[in-house]
Amino acid sequence: MKIAYLLAYPAGHSISPAMHNAAFEALGLEARYEALECPPEDLAEAVRGLCEARSYGSNVTIPHKQAVMPLMDALSEAARAIGAVNTIINQGGSLLGHNTDASGFLRALTDDAGFDPSGRQTLILGAGGSARAVAYALLSAGVKTLRVYNRTHAKATALAESFAELGDIEAISREELATQAEQATLLINTTSVGMAKAGEDPDVSPLPVDLLPHAGLVCDIIYRPAKTRLLKEAERAGLNVQNGLAMLVYQGAESFQTWTGQDAPVQVMRRAAEAAL
Ligand code: ATR
Secondary structure, three states, X not given: OEEEEEEEOOOOOOOHHHHHHHHHHHOOOXXXXXXXXXXXXXXXXXXXXXXXXXXXXXXXXXXXXXXXXHHOOEEOHHHHHHOOOOEEEEEOOEEEEEOOHHHHHHHHHHHHOOOOOOXXXXXXXXXXXXXXXXXXXXXXXXXXXXXXXXXXXXXXXXXXXXXXXXOOEEEOOHHHHHHHHHHOOEEEEOOOOOOOOOOOOXXXXXXXXHHOOXXXXXXXXXXXXXXXXXXXXXXXXXXXXEOOHHHHHHHHHXXXXXXXXXXXXXXXXXXXXXXXX
């Protein structure tokens, strides 16, 4: 029996176990996926445990995506560029830190939304960890321009500086947002604004409705609710929309593939994720 783990704190709300266990079952693999509730002080020991023979490795999520980096034996190019690890691969006792968020996002764009980002003018809202993965994905895919708007401008500036070598990326101010949003044909929300959270009103949008792009695709990496206020307003304005479920499924599919060496049953994983939501 092989095991893939999830290192998280708290671990309770994740839908990754449902997704991966459905995939193991569909392929008839003697394997399971297990969420480990791992407080920060137990992280180093949990990571050491990933070296054992029965372990495929793990996924890594909040709050450990950066903290595991110095505990890895090696890092993939994507993990190093993004500055976060969401997947650990046990290679015979040696741990490779990798990141499948960027490739998951790109595959969701191309395969599900049918959108080719190359040569596009693009705009990201937010400058946290998810924004870094999306920025790396878009610059790697050859977008024409990438603009980053964030409530805290200094974080957008820092993000843009750290990816400057990969393409035309700039942080923009609130004053520039109207022009940049109008010109963009791909806009991605990576902030948590509009996410369903206990005790909070999810009927809020990170972008005033009059600043929506004039054409193209609006993505939200939020998948709960399935349609955020941003996506509802974009749809009403005649734009194409995509939520974060496809990205979630494809980042999981790529993790699965790196662990097992087999193509992930993507439709099975998507159905399991939807059922678990
Ligand atoms: P993640 O890893 O999911 O990206 P994160 O690193 O905590 O999470 O980043 C959250 C992002 O959502 C940030 O860009 C944050 O803006 P700040 O840098 O100004 O904090 C953004 N965000 C969260 N709540 C917000 C709000 N109420 N209004 C605007 N932006 C918000």
